[in-house]
Amino acid sequence: MAKIDVLAAGALRPNALETLSHRFNCHRVAGPEDLDPVLSQCGDAVRGIARGGHFAVPRALLERLPKLEIIANFGVGYDGIDLNYCAGNRIVVTNTPDVLTEEVADTALGLLLNTVREFSAAERYLRAGRWEKEGAYRLTGATLRNRTVGVLGLGRIGLAVARRLEAMRVPVVYHSRHQRADVAYRYYPDLKSMAEAVDTLMIVLPGTDATVNVVDAAILKALGPSGIVINIGRGSVIDEPALIEALAARTIYAAGLDVFADEPHVPQALLELDNAVLFPHLGSASVYTRDAMGQLMIDNLTGWFETRKPLTPVPETPVPQLG
């Protein structure tokens, strides 16, 4: 039987690309500049996309793929795919939940500790020879010991972060669209009220139309001068210029960011701030976890083409029923 035509778009691991090439008639589109030459050859035949590295999948691209049935996203977040178009054209989108939950939660805690206790700055101090010359690194102005963390978005990853904080004896409250029946953490139906009540905001929200800039100047002000913001979700959730302004004016204490509004570009103003810890979007970035994500992405494609049953479809694009 002829192999099914699939686009392998964006940053994907070599072993995932190898498996894709083995199972499918795989067309590599490393970057948007490859689209025209590849689509002029096979656009009419493509039935699936393995989508890595936040490769943009707007309507203009989807309209060039009349036979497309499935987009298997490499990542739990699937912003950048035109979901309305997909839902309206019976294109199934899948993502990679669960397999990255604990890794991203580990990173969130690392970023929080690093921001609160200044571990990156302290290591730079040692490496610059300053411990020997100038004495011990300064005592940190912040500690987790007197903080309350407000988790913004208590989904799978938010919950894994909350569990870790609980083990570290840090009080946790949360704000989500809905209250969860399965947790005892205090729920705030209103984000601003939560920001007023806590001093540490842990953002674990996906990037959707509804989450753009939900953490704005007013929320930052509500956190107050001891406020610490950690963002492990998406850059679009924070009003980045307002955050830079609050950090520079010290109207909040510090921020730890793994995600940015315009990745991989990080504004110079953020780079210059000594009260910001900046990670290059590495939440899930271990070989172990990225391999598990790659496998689930491929299993979704295979599940769809073999049995019309992808493993982890996203709620916005219902799987068309057989028959």
Ligand code: 8YV
């Ligand atoms: C990766 C992520 O950056 O899963 C997500 O939503 O943001 C990260 O795990 C991404 O999936 C890599 O393409």
